[in-house]
Amino acid sequence: MYLRALEIQGFKSFPDKTVLTFGEDITAIVGPNGSGKSNISDAIRWVMGEQSTRALRGGKMEDVIFGGTAKRKQTGYAEVSLVLDNTTRLFNMEESEVMVTRRYYRSGESEYYINRRSVRLKDVNELFMDTGLGREGYSIIGQGRIDEILSVKSADRREVFEEAAGISRFRHRKEEAERKLERTAENLVRINDKISELELQVEPLREQSEKAKKFLVLRDELRGLEISVWLDTLERIRASSIKLEADYQEAARRKEEVKVSQEKAYAAAERYSEAMREKDMEADRLRFEMQGRQARANELESAIAVLKNDIQHNLESAQRIKSDLEQQEGREGSLSEQIAQRRGRLEEIEAQLTEDRTSLEAKSREAEEAARSAGTLAQELEELRAQADLGTAGAAEAKALLSALAAAAQEVMDRDGSVRREAHELEDRLEEAQKEARAAKRRYDDAVEERDAVKNVIQGYQLRMDSRKKKWDQAKDGQVKLQMEENALTSRIRLLTEMEREHEGYTKAVKLVMNEAQRGALQNIHGPVADLLKVPDRYTVAIETALGGAMQNIVVDREEDGKAVIQYLKRRDGGRATILPISSIRPGFLREGEALSREPGFVGVGDQLISFDPRYQNVFSNLLGRVAVMENLDAAIAAARKYGYKFRIVTLDGQVLNPGGSMTGGSASRSAGILSRANELERLNSQLRDIRARVTEAARTVAEAERESTAAAYELETAQAQLRQWEDAILKAEGELSQRRTVTAELERQRESQREELEQLKGRAEQIETDTRAARARIQALEGETAALKSEAEGKARGQTEVQERSARIAQEVAALTAAQAALEAEREATRSGLSELEDLKASMAGDRDQSRALMAEYEEKNQGFTREIEEKQGALSALQAENQRQNETISRLNQEKIDLEGQRVKSTRESQSLNEELLRTEGEVSRLEQRKVSASMEEKALLDKLWENYELSHEAARQQRVEIESVPKASRRIAELKRSISGLGSVNVGAIEEFQRVNERYTYLTDQRDDVDKAKRELEDIIAGITNEMKTIFQREFDTINEAFGQTFLELFGGGKATLELEDPDDILNCGIEIKVQPPGKALKIITLLSGGEKAFVAIALYFAILKVRPTPFVVMDEIEAALDDNNVARFAHYMRNMSAKTQFIVITHRRGTMEEADVLYGVTMQEQGISRMLTINLNDVEKELNIR
Known part of the structure; x- marks a missing residue:
């Protein structure tokens, strides 16, 4: 088994998907400091389950996700996959290849997969357990692992030895068993608590059950007797009710007769009252009319006063107008004198204007004669000047041609210079266009790269959105379960509350x-x-x-x-x-x-x-x-x-x-659990509050999950929008690139056109030089002829000047006469205007006098009308006052009639009151009889209610359950005895019969369950003891083997000396610390902490090699562990690693030459773009074969 490949995407400095494939030999990963080569070992450590951000050289787990650069955006997740060969079936799986994948999102969500099947972190840890792999194994050896071996605390070294001894799986099983034992003990305590609680209930319920059975026998006998006695009583009540009904009907008939008489008397009194109200209404109507007439009379009096005031005002105004007329007659005399003065001045102005017109006409004739003489001289002078001008024009034309030729020559020179400058500028523009075309090409390439990066981000966001949706589904399920618990508690509380309200028990x-x-x-x-x-x-x-x-x-x-x-x-x-x-x-x-x-x-x-x-x-x-x-x-x-x-x-x-x-x-x-019921109700309410808080929290979690899902969808949509933007940017960049290339081609065409124009300008300059020499000869001939003509014209010009001076003097005199005439005309118009205004004012004053006299006549006429209107209103006022006097007499008569009606109403009211008293007595009798009827009915209803309330029986149903009794008194005495017997039983809980059966069954079940749990506890204790003994045996055996191998490895690496491992407490081998003692060649025996830095590192390497000898792992990743060694020891390290590579695959991150020389494949890590690592591969075996090395 070996590591086939490592796939990294979005992890630290590897934003793009990077795949490293490995052979079964030695692979070295090299690169300058800061290039990201250690991120590869971090990726392997992370995918195997590492949870410590410190071990991953970060502050928080989110730091493992590529954070972006100035040119690259951050990614949404980090993903690393290990592909392992499993042909030797080291892993207990059927597949010959095992892929372990870990994915982490910025939202904090982690996902683990084995062969693309979703698993838990626990499953990943168990897969690697006792293989030397995993986050706690010794397959990844970096400076941190070396530090653990070199730690001052010898107990910190245990993890490495436990993994090497192969007891990690046993320790895991032991810890799992101990957790199960702890949970079992807790379950046992809870079961015993429940049994203790039920023990307090079983015996009381047994006693209550027996009492309830006795109660049921007594209750059934009591039921039959009470029903029979109540039925007898009911029959007696119904017999007495018949006589009561007859008496009641007679009293009711008498009450109706009295009531009819009383109503008649009352109606008569009401009629008299109504007649009195009519009299009052008629009197009120007359008073209202009188008030209206009085209001109109007041209005007439006010109008008369106003008219009298208007007459007085008009008299005063007529007197004032008369005074004004007398003053106006004095002002008219003064206006007549001013008008006479203005008319005299106007006649003087007219005489002066006639005299000035005669003088002006004489001067105008003199001016015309002088103008004719000046015209003749001007014509002769003009002809001479025209001839001179022709010569001058010819010379000027020649000079103009000369200037034009000079300008054309300058233009050719300027154009030549301009074309040459344009050509230079065109070269610059062409170079700039070519540069812009290259920049457009780069933008196009960048847009393509960004689009690919966004596609990668979209893939991560899609995975996150799926994960968030799953999280929402789980949160929703949890919310539904809590709501079901809440409903169950609510139902129980409702039941107990109902029992409290109904006083059950x-x-x-x-x-x-x-x-x-x-x-x-x-x-x-x-x-x-x-x-x-x-x-x-x-x-x-x-x-x-x-x-x-x-x-x-x-x-x-x-x-x-x-x-x-x-x-x-x-x-x-x-x-x-x-x-x-x-x-x-x-x-x-x-x-x-x-x-x-x-x-x-x-x-x-x-x-x-x-x-x-x-x-x-x-x-x-x-x-x-x-x-x-x-x-x-x-x-x-x-x-x-x-x-x-x-x-x-x-x-x-x-x-x-x-x-x-x-x-x-x-x-x-x-x-009957009365007190317990109240406590239970309080406890259930507390639980309900807790459940409701959890339901609220679950709702918040669902809302948060929904928000996260929405946010993930929004992020996905945003990324998709960015993808569309980058695709648009690609299209735009393509268009821009095409445009730049077109511009470049156009500029090259313009450069060729400029070269042709420069040749044409050269030929034109030569032709201009020839034309310039001919133009200069023509100018000299024309200038001689023009000089003679100008001399003759000067004599004519002097005569013309004298005539012009005399004409100017005459023109000045004409202008002076014209100005004087204009001034007189202006004064004439002003005098006419002033005269017109004075005449208008005089006419206006005459009109005002006529108007004032007419206004005085109008005032007199108005006063006559006002006097007539006052007389008419005085007549209307007298008529209104007379009508009010007549209606006042009518009101007095209506008051007297009302007094007569009041006497008749009082008589009828007294008769009604007398009949009402008799009616009350009759109604009292009817009410008394009715009350007796109601009492009888209530007694009957009470008996029927008793039948229903106590036994839920109707009358007919009760008759069917009636029993024979000797007499009611005897039956009553037996009923009393039965009640005393039942009362003697005290409080009876009929439900105790069923409750006792339920609780007893529960008690028996829990007792059996306690025995089963206790048995399971003993079995777990035996399992833990067995695992502990087996762990001790295995660890001691493997420790001795590793100790022996360590001594041999130390000897081989150091070239002498000796080394041993010692347990600090041999009696507690599973928990004690482990001491390392070494004696380098030529030195005394020391513990490892007393060695130099290089020696300590070499000792730690020797120990790891010893462990690999005893328990080889499929592969080992070493991250610059030989950095502290000198060159000789590096060579020893590399040579030893080569010897061990037959059994173990080595992946070495290094910058030491000696290590690189032993490698079969070199991976180079570069950072051409700041913050982004790139991989280069060199297969040294292939190079050696190519160069015939070795």
Whole structure:
């Protein structure tokens, strides 16, 4: 068997799937520090079940997952698989190849697989146990393992020797057996507790069962007699009811006659009252109309006052207008004078304007004549200048051509330079385009790589989502189971609560009293004694025994309340009950209590062992204050003798020593579990709260699992979205790459075009040089002709200047006259405007005067209208006042008629009251007879209710169960005797018959189960003893063998000296420490801790080689264990490893040359990209064959 392959994905610095295949010889893994080569040994250690993050060189387990780099995202999980050859069947499996896989998610979930089947960590550990493999084996030897061998604590070395001795499986079996033994012992304790609990129930239930059977016989006889007596009584009641019915009908008839007469009298009184109300309503209506007319009269008076005020106001306004008219007549005289002045100035302006127009026309004629002379001279001068201009233009044209040629030459030069610069820039652009094309290619490659990485992450997220779904299913199943437990507890609590409410287990009398108290028919009822106290479970039997039938005593406030209870029970034949009035009950006191507290086995006084409301102190002191509770019967007897049997003593298991010396015992008598039921209800409620908390927690777990599942799905969807993004990025990168390549091709085409243009520019420059020489000759000829023409034109220009100066002076005079004329015209318009405004103002004042006179006339006309309106309103006011006087008289008449009606109403009311008194007397008789009927009916119903409540029988059904009785008195006496007998039985639990059978069967079953568990316990103890002896034998044998092999290996590696292993305590070989003593060549014997660092490391290597000799493992991984050795010892180490490689496969992580030289295959670990390890493989055997080495 050997290690065939190692597959790593997402583990530490190996984000991508990496597969290392191994031969049966030596494989060396090399690489620079920090390249991740030790992560390979960590991966092997991790997949074999290592749980210590410290051993894996991490802070937490999540650190084993690739954490990402600046360019690579982190992975979602880490996965490592070991592929092992199993042709030798080292593993107990049929397959010839075994693959062990471990997967860990960032969420903290771990998964283990063997041959792709999901298993537990325990299964992986058991697979490797006693093979030397596994996390505690010696197949992976790193610096940590060397440190364990070199540890100062010799006990730390035991794990290596136990694994080498092959007893790990035995120790595991022993520990498993010890755990089973511990669980068995716990089960035995629980079973004994249950048996003890049932032992307290079996005997009391047996006694209750016998009592219940006797009770059933008495109850059946009582049933027949009570039914017969009640039926006889029912027949007598029904006979008397017939006469009552006849008397009742006669009284009812008389009541109806009186009632009709009373109703007639009452109706008459009501008619008079109605007539009185009508009179009141008519009077109220008239008063309301009078109020309306008075309101209108008030409005008329107000309107008259307003009109008078308006007349006075108009008179005042007319007087004010008259005064204003007198003032206005003075202002009109002043306006007439201003108008006359403005008209005189306007005539002066018109005369001046006529004079200025004549002067302006003369000057205009002079200006025209001067303009004509200037025009003739200008025409002659223009012709000379035109000829000169033609010459100048020709010269200029030639110069322009020359300039154009120069510009063209410069343009050619500029274009040449520009093209050359563009060519240079084009080369730069081309280089940049080629660089961008290469960058686009890299982006494309990166996108492809990222897409592949995301695919890997998606695979992990898919696995995680499946795992989360499974976790949710398990959490949901757990939640359902807890809910089922909750429902079961709720049902039990509901049953017990119903029993408490129905007072199950109490006597009929107690039930009747409590039912009536709940309905409010009986007052100040506190309840039975058992309901008013709480007892710890330890004291339940003792307190129930001490109380006995007193548990059903009823506590009330006063003696009167107790009397009411007793009378009620007598009326209902409800049986008997003991009443405890709080007001009269006297406390009991145990005088010997202080001395008794010092007696052995004393538990306490009865009333001190329970809890209750302070109001009931006297009640419980009376019932339990003189009852001492002792641990057991021996302590009780000793105390009773010492104190002369003066008080009652009860033991915890229910034995009783009575005052005077009598004893009661044998079993604990319990009253239908009344106190136990309350305790059980409290305990079940506590369990229910716990279960509900667990249900809530389970719901939270389900919600958390669902949230995690949703989160995993979200992560998966996110990763899938990222995959789509990277696929889009790939398409985009492909498009960009294509575009960059197109741009590059276009730039290369432009470069070729530029080369052709440079050749064309060269030819054009030569042609421009020839044209420039011809243009310069033409310019010289034209400039000579132009100079002569310009000289002649200068003479003409001087004459033209004189004419122009005279024309300018005339133009200035014309302009001055024009400006003066414009100013006069502006003043004329302003004067006209002012005159118009003064005339308008004068006309306006005349209009205002006419308007004021018209307004005075209007005021006078309004006052006349107001005077007429006042007269009309005064007439309407007088008519309203007269109408109110007439209606006031009508109201007085209606009041008198109402007084007459009141007298008739009083007479009818008195008659109605007299008849009503007679009606009340008649109704009283009817009510009395009806009450007697109701009483008879109630007695009949009570008897029928008794039949139903006590025996659930209808009248007809009861008649069928009627028995013959001699007489009712004799039957009643027998009923009393039967009730006393039943009462003498005390509290009876009919369910005890069935309960005793159930509990007894449970007791028998648990007793048998206890015997089986006890037998299993003894068998486990024997197994543990056998395993221990076998472990001692095997360990001693293998230890001696390893010790001998260690001495030989040490001698071979060190070239001399000796070494031994010693047990620190030979009598405890399975737990003692192991000491290593060595004597290197030429040195004294020392323990290993006194050696140098290199010597200690070499000794540890020698010990591991010795173990491998004795118990070879399929493969060994060594992680730089020879780092502390010098070159000579490295060579010895490598040579020795080569000798052992025939039986054991070696995988060595190293950076020592001597070790590498002995390897058959070299794996190189590099880190070209920061944080990501890559593998390179060199098969040295193939290289040697190729180079014919050796």
